[in-house]
Amino acid sequence: xxxxxxxxxxxxxxxxxxxxxxxxxxxxxxxxxxxxxxxxxxxxxxxxxxxxxxxxxxxxxxxxxxxxxxxxxxxxxxxxxxxxxxxxxxxxxxxxxxxxxxxxxxxxxxxxxxxxxxxxxxxxxxxxxxxxxxxxxxxxxxxxxxxxxxxxxxxxxxxxxxxxxxxxxxxxxxxxxxxxxxxxxxxxxxxxxxxxxxxxxxxxxxxxxxxxxxxxxxxxxxxxxxxxxxxxxxxxxxxxxxxxxxxxxxxxxxxxxxxxxxxxxxxxxxxxxxxxxxxxxxxxxxxxxxxxxxxxxxxxxxxxxxxxxxxxxxxxxxxxxxxxxxxxxxxxxxxxxxxxxxxxxxxxxxxxxxxxxxxxxxxxxxxxxxxxxxxxxxxxxxxxxxxxxxxxxxxxxxxxxxxxxxxxxxxxxxxxxxxxxxxxxxxxxxxxxxxxxxxxxxxxxxxxxxxxxxxx
Numbered sequence: 294x295x296x297x298x299x300x301x302x303x304x305x306x307x308x309x310x311x312x313x314x315x316x317x318x319x320x321x322x323x324x325x326x327x328x329x330x331x332x333x334x335x336x337x338x339x340x341x342x343x344x345x346x347x348x349x350x351x352x353x354x355x356x357x358x359x360x361x362x363x364x365x366x367x368x369x370x371x372x373x374x375x376x377x378x379x380x381x382x383x384x385x386x387x388x389x390x391x392x393x394x395x396x397x398x399x400x401x402x403x404x405x406x407x408x409x410x411x412x413x414x415x416x417x418x419x420x421x422x423x424x425x426x427x428x429x430x431x432x433x434x435x436x437x438x439x440x441x442x443x444x445x446x447x448x449x450x451x452x453x454x455x456x457x458x459x460x461x462x463x464x465x466x467x468x469x470x471x472x473x474x475x476x477x478x479x480x481x482x483x484x485x486x487x488x489x490x491x492x493x494x495x496x497x498x499x500x501x502x503x504x505x506x507x508x509x510x511x512x513x514x515x516x517x518x519x520x521x522x523x524x525x526x527x528x529x530x531x532x533x534x535x536x537x538x539x540x541x542x543x544x545x546x547x548x549x550x551x552x553x554x555x556x557x558x559x560x561x562x563x564x565x566x567x568x569x570x571x572x573x574x575x576x577x578x579x580x581x582x583x584x585x586x587x588x589x590x591x592x593x594x595x596x597x598x599x600x601x602x603x604x605x606x607x608x609x610x611x612x613x614x615x616x617x618x619x620x621x622x623x624x625x626x627x628x629x630x631x632x633x634x635x636x637x638x639x640x641x642x643x644x645x646x647x648x649x650x651x652x653x654x655x656x657x658x659x660x661x662x663x664x665x666x667x668x669x670x671x672x673x674x675x676x677x678x679x680x681x682x683x684x685x686x687x688x689x690x691x692x693x694x695x696x697x698x699x700x701x702x703x704x705x706x707x708x709x710x711x712x713x714x715x716x717x718x719x720x721x722x723x724x725x726x727x728x729x730x731x732x733x734x735x736x737x738x739x740x741x742x743x744x745x746x747x748x749x
Contacts, residue, residue: 359455370423371421442529461531468534472576478492517620522552
């Protein structure tokens with residue numbers, strides 16, 4: 294019986310991961326982008342709680358975006374460090390007022406500031422309520438129909454908003470996720486960032502994992518209409534949809550939660566609408582630089598996943614369509630979470646009993662080969678979109694792939710098992726990863742003069 298279950302799970306694993314290889318390889322092509330002449334109004338919401346170390350990087354990215362019809366709303370969520378002072382230092386803030394819809398609930402707003410230097414930038418200073426609460430405040434104050442949410446350590450590529458503007462010319466698109474790169478995996482070359490693999494093993498692992506998750510997994514999920522999480526580091530939404538979904542719920546995984554609530558709407562009252570992935574819309578984010586902070590981040594992610602599975606358990610195959618429900622329950626929950634426990638236990642049992650040794654070895658080798666094939670597919674697909682390494686870095690990366698597959702992926706299974714268990718003891722615990730403030734290449738104010746004359 295156990296052998297039969299193992300073989301069924303393994304076949305499902307092969308099926309999903311084969312799709313993750315071949316769908317992107319045969320469907321992902323860099324295309325010539327023709328941007329519409331008319332810019333849709335975009336409001337960018339950036340929650341900030343004790344973000345002194347990274348907020349300047351975020352500002353640099355904002356100053357360099359090649360887009361005019363936008364407003365930036367930083368939501369200072371009761372910071373106790375120098376975050377607000379940093380805003381004052383760079384933005385020359387003055388107290389003002391701003392209209393709001395009054396349709397969502399959030400902690401009381403103390404003051405609203407507007408930048409005298411860059412009139413399209415606002416700072417909403419409110420009581421601490423958490424990231425979801427801050428985003429709800431931002432939605433309420435936002436004036437534009439297209440809303441983009443960023444983390445405070447997110448750095449936008451100059452062309453990223455043009456890509457989102459193009460995406461939302463399709464009326465069927467109600468939400469879109471951008472591609473998130475790890476900033477430590479790049480080095481400065483003039484006014485550009487180019488990929489670099491001269492990194493510590495821990496950061497190398499995360500670089501490869503992010504590339505895999507976005508270029509392969511997100512591409513495949515977008516093709517099948519099964520996206521279940523738009524990364525909080527860079528997501529775009531129609532504001533009316535966020536309001537229809539009643540905003541963000543206070544939880545450790547607000548990005549997955551809002552995505553599933555939108556999938557509920559798509560499965561019920563928004564038939565024919567879509568959530569898509571836009572690989573050409575790029576931002577950079579800082580990844581944990583120590584094992585301790587990586588552990589905190591991944592435990593939080595796993596808690597968020599389990600919380601969403603439990604919260605939306607009655608929506609699967611009812612409010613959410615068949616494809617979304619099947620993907621989340623089979624690939625993410627069954628293969629991604631439940632199978633992690635026997636996967637970690639099987640080697641111990643096999644060695645202790647010496648039973649099914651040959652079969653276990655065959656399955657292990659097949660899994661390793663498939664994982665390395667997936668990593669190679671990631672490099673091929675990412676290269677089509679300009680993410681290309683030097684020859685020396687490419688050789689280093691290829692030698693690193695077996696280490697990533699054998700050691701770091703097993704570490705990932707450890708995070709999954711521990712995070713699932715800890716959810717039932719402290720489901721609301723938020724283990725915040727420490728920021729280090731990775732320096733980037735752009736100089737503040739490079740394009741600021743273009744925006745100086747804009748109103749809010």
